[in-house]
Amino acid sequence: MTSCAERSAPVARVFRGTFMHSSGSAPLHILEDALLGVNEQGKISFVGAAHEVDCLSKTWGFSSSQIKELGPQEFFMPGLIDTHIHASQYSYTGTALDMPLLQWLNTYTFPTEANYKDLNFSKDVYTKVVVSWCEKFCFLASRLHNFCSLFFFSDKFGQRALVGKVCMDVNKAVKHYKETPEQSKKETNRFVHELLRRNYPLVMPIVTPRFAVSCSPQLLSHLGDIAKNNNLHIQSHISENKEEVNLVKELFPSCQSYTEVYRKHNLLTDKTVMAHGCHLTDSELKLFRDAGAAISHCPNSNISLCSGMLDVRRVLKSKVKLGLGTDVAGGYSPSMLDAIRRALDTSKALKIKDPQHETLSFEEVFRLATLGGSQALCLEKKTGSFEVGKDFDALLINPLVQDGPFDVFPDDIVGTVIKAEHALHPFDSAGDDRNIREVYISGKRVVPFQKSL
Ligand SMILES: O=c1[nH]c(=O)c2nc[nH]c2[nH]1
Numbered sequence: 001m002t003s004c005a006e007r008s009a010p011v012a013r014v015f016r017g018t019f020m021h022s023s024g025s026a027p028l029h030i031l032e033d034a035l036l037g038v039n040e041q042g043k044i045s046f047v048g049a050a051h052e053v054d055c056l057s058k059t060w061g062f063s064s065s066q067i068k069e070l071g072p073q074e075f076f077m078p079g080l081i082d083t084h085i086h087a088s089q090y091s092y093t094g095t096a097l098d099m100p101l102l103q104w105l106n107t108y109t110f111p112t113e114a115n116y117k118d119l120n121f122s123k124d125v126y127t128k129v130v131v132s133w134c135e136k137f138c139f140l141a142s143r144l145h146n147f148c149s150l151f152f153f154s155d156k157f158g159q160r161a162l163v164g165k166v167c168m169d170v171n172k173a174v175k176h177y178k179e180t181p182e183q184s185k186k187e188t189n190r191f192v193h194e195l196l197r198r199n200y201p202l203v204m205p206i207v208t209p210r211f212a213v214s215c216s217p218q219l220l221s222h223l224g225d226i227a228k229n230n231n232l233h234i235q236s237h238i239s240e241n242k243e244e245v246n247l248v249k250e251l252f253p254s255c256q257s258y259t260e261v262y263r264k265h266n267l268l269t270d271k272t273v274m275a276h277g278c279h280l281t282d283s284e285l286k287l288f289r290d291a292g293a294a295i296s297h298c299p300n301s302n303i304s305l306c307s308g309m310l311d312v313r314r315v316l317k318s319k320v321k322l323g324l325g326t327d328v329a330g331g332y333s334p335s336m337l338d339a340i341r342r343a344l345d346t347s348k349a350l351k352i353k354d355p356q357h358e359t360l361s362f363e364e365v366f367r368l369a370t371l372g373g374s375q376a377l378c379l380e381k382k383t384g385s386f387e388v389g390k391d392f393d394a395l396l397i398n399p400l401v402q403d404g405p406f407d408v409f410p411d412d413i414v415g416t417v418i419k420a421e422h423a424l425h426p427f428d429s430a431g432d433d434r435n436i437r438e439v440y441i442s443g444k445r446v447v448p449f450q451k452s453l
Pocket residue numbers: 086101105109210211237240301327330
């Protein structure tokens with residue numbers, strides 16, 4: 001008789017079925033007929049094979065009636081992590097993508113964001129943001145005003161999020177929509193301390209200079225100090241389009257590169273994630289790697305604003321951390337499934353341009369959307385895969401929903417069970433919210449959510 005491990009604190013939930021996730025050594029692991037236990041704190045206590053159920057149940061104190069069995073075609077995958085999205089741009093998603101970056105900001109973005117002075121407008125948009133983005137963990141960039149409602153709603157709906165108050169003190173296009181460096185510093189401190197005081201378990205502050213073009217050196221210094229003094233995450237934009245890169249050269253003539261502007265002001269750390277990075281040089285990538293800073297690849301926005309095509313393979317070979325971002329409203333879709341598809345498309349477009357280019361595999365992009373995102377946010381010990389000790393952040397996927405977005409054919413099914421890879425690929429390529437049956441964040445089921453919240 002085999003002996004079982006010693007008894008441990010009982011688990012709160014146990015699931016049995018297929019689990020798909022990534023690790024550093026392989027972009028896709030498929031665990032078929034597995035058991036996964038989650039403790040009261042929402043952390044994964046064990047992952048084992050179903051045939052070990054007798055021992056596992058003794059060790060972790062659960063009975064067979066407590067096991068939630070997935071359907072034969074269903075599977076769990078880690079929650080999708082959106083490493084860059086603008087909450088305050090949600091109201092014009094899918095419109096106004098007919099200009100390059102700098103004109104687009106002046107014409108559409110700044111006038112819209114200025115409307116957040118109105119509390120009712122900001123409450124309305126932010127509630128919709130949190131409800132409709134519930135299936136992912138994201139970075140939310142709020143506007144200069146009324147950011148408190150955003151983190152309040154994020155917590156209320158059980159969302160995991162890093163929320164930033166966007167800062168800028170240079171705005172030639174919409175002159176009333178900016179702060180002085182001192183106001184911006186004061187408001188950022190207020191924002192950070194209010195959020196820390198509320199002690200939400202899953203919502204954290206992130207220091208957010210808009211980008212070097214709209215921040216004076218004085219403001220960048222203030223924000224670098226705030227991040228350093230409070231050990232905070234940092235997010236911004238970098239090298240999105242060539243006009244912007246040239247402008248930064250003119251604005252910061254003493255800096256060797258765009259990346260150097262941020263580094264010099266203590267804004268390039270292992271808790272930094274910079275959106276885009278399409279035009280970074282090799283020496284800038286080295287600065288990223290040395291600092292442990294990350295890039296958020298936003299392929300939809302890069303194409304929609306004709307900004308450039310990031311060569312992800314080159315970034316990965318440079319050992320720079322990288323996750324995916326939707327970048328609403330520069331990107332026209334808040335769906336991380338869209339970010340996965342556009343990342344694959346960009347990689348293929350680079351191959352068309354240069355047949356030597358090594359395209360990203362489907363599984364690699366799946367890893368970028370999950371584990372890659374957690375690494376980019378310096379949260380890989382907390383989330384991104386189904387490792388023991390991490391929070392259970394997961395999507396329960398059913399590829400075979402009635403009137404679903406794609407069909408499954410007999411060849412995809414073995415006995416009564418859909419082949420695992422035939423479930424993941426069509427979901428990533430053609431699936432949508434209809435296939436996401438449940439969402440768990442830190443062990444708690446948040447979708448389907450209570451409409452009354
Ligand atoms: O895609 C983008 N969206 C923005 O809001 C922004 N601000 C600066 N640079 C930016 N890029």
